[in-house]
Amino acid sequence: SSELTQDPAVSVALGQTVRITCQGDSLRSYYASWYQQKPGQAPVLVIYGKNNRPSGIPDRFSGSSSGNTASLTITGAQAEDEADYYCNSRDSSGNPSYVFGTGTKVTVL
Amino acid sequence: QVQLQESGPGLVKPSQTLSLTCTVSGGSISSGSYYWSWIRQPAGKGLEWIGRIYTSGSTNYNPSLKSRVTISVDTSKNQFSLKLSSVTAADTAVYYCARYVSQHWDAFDIWGQGTMVTVSS
Numbered sequence: 001s002s003e004l005t006q007d008p009a010v011s012v013a014l015g016q017t018v019r020i021t022c023q024g025d026s027l028r029s030y031y032a033s034w035y036q037q038k039p040g041q042a043p044v045l046v047i048y049g050k051n052n053r054p055s056g057i058p059d060r061f062s063g064s065s066s067g068n069t070a071s072l073t074i075t076g077a078q079a080e081d082e083a084d085y086y087c088n089s090r091d092s093s094g095n096p097s098y099v100f101g102t103g104t105k106v107t108v109l
Numbered sequence: 110q111v112q113l114q115e116s117g118p119g120l121v122k123p124s125q126t127l128s129l130t131c132t133v134s135g136g137s138i139s140s141g142s143y144y145w146s147w148i149r150q151p152a153g154k155g156l157e158w159i160g161r162i163y164t165s166g167s168t169n170y171n172p173s174l175k176s177r178v179t180i181s182v183d184t185s186k187n188q189f190s191l192k193l194s195s196v197t198a199a200d201t202a203v204y205y206c207a208r209y210v211s212q213h214w215d216a217f218d219i220w221g222q223g224t225m226v227t228v229s230s
Binding site: 041044098099 | 146148155156157158160161169170171172173205209213214215216217218220221222223
């Protein structure tokens with residue numbers, strides 16, 4: 001099955017910009033979706049498709065994709081953005097299934 | 110607004126079958142083009158997709174768990190369920206149910222709060 005790889009951790013100064021990347025072969029065929037997960041809480045969808053935000057998600061969150069890499073950018077990071085972030089896409093190996101990335105811990109300094 | 114709620118035993122003995130139910134409220138499980146999924150997360154680790162079911166009853170499973178997983182749906186109760194057989198300590202995790210929107214979204218847009226399941230004797 002496919003795999004999606006993310007950097008384990010990144011840090012960003014309050015108000016600055018951070019980009020989280022997700023790499024995998026499936027991203028050449030499918031868009032990634034992105035989820036924010038705070039401690040003890042269920043994941044929350046923040047980006048889907050080419051670059052779409054569900055209702056209620058701040059516009060400082062944006063997504064992009066190129067080749068086998070998808071990116072989530074937080075422009076003007078806030079303290080409440082400190083969380084784990086996971087990418088997800090369909091599996092491109094032929095199985096009708098889904099795969100999650102390894103996750104990135106974002107620390108806002 | 111659609112909400113999902115997991116329920117089931119929090120403790121399961123090794124080699125037994127883990128059984129969980131997800132109740133959908135605020136909307137019909139049969140409406141729209143949605144897949145209903147189970148996802149799990151061991152403590153301190155990442156998310157793992159377990160499987161999905163469409164309201165027609167069609168299922169797909171994670172190949173790594175396929176031999177032990179059964180997902181079913183009861184549209185009359187607006188519920189779908191997970192059974193995972195022959196569990197071991199490695200199956201200890203928080204189990205989430207989630208709705209997957211395939212048309213235009215390709216994303217899990219609604220999640221339950223999760224339920225912790227521990228496999229231990």
